[in-house]
Amino acid sequence: MKQDEVPQDEGNLSKKNVRELLYATDKDGNYTTALSTGWEPKSIALSNSLEVINERIEEAKNDFKAGKSSPIPYFMELAKMDLPILASYVGMWQWRVKRHFKPSVFAKLNDKILSRYAEAFDITTSELKHFKAD
Structure with a gap:
């Protein structure tokens, strides 16, 4: 997934001001990390x-x-x-x-x-x- 597509849904993590570290690709296609507040599923x-x-x-x-x-x-x-x-x-x-x-x-x-x-x-x-x- 691309860095700007990392899910930021309200969920269990966002209620506790916690974010999850995920891997995503940047604009050049290189892997990088991104923070997510949650993903509904x-x-x-x-x-x-x-x-x-x-x-x-x-x-x-x-x-x-x-x-x-x-x-x-x-x-x-x-x-x-x-x-x-x-x-x-x-x-x-x-x-x-x-x-x-x-x-x-x-x-x-x-x-x-x-x-x-x-x-x-x-x-x-x-x-x-x-x-x-x-």
Whole structure:
């Protein structure tokens, strides 16, 4: 795309006074960079993905409240992680992390393991242990 054709649509980025760096061609046909405040299709896709993430966060919160899961899935979703990413952050096998999703198993975890999760979620061990989902 040409430098003067870089999209400047109102979107999620423009609301936060953030601009995205894109590559474009100048009047001589050479590649250069240009700043964009947004592009409507990209803004729609971003909004849709954030909506899905918020639904997953709410579902994880409801599962915790219902006693179906530990707080780990909630904080995992809140941090926009998936099981493989969380497992790599805490240095455990995926099956082991998934096992910690069970409330009965979570209740037996020691502080050393809980601190690994807390560090991955950027919260305190106490916040993880005493999460209420209010």
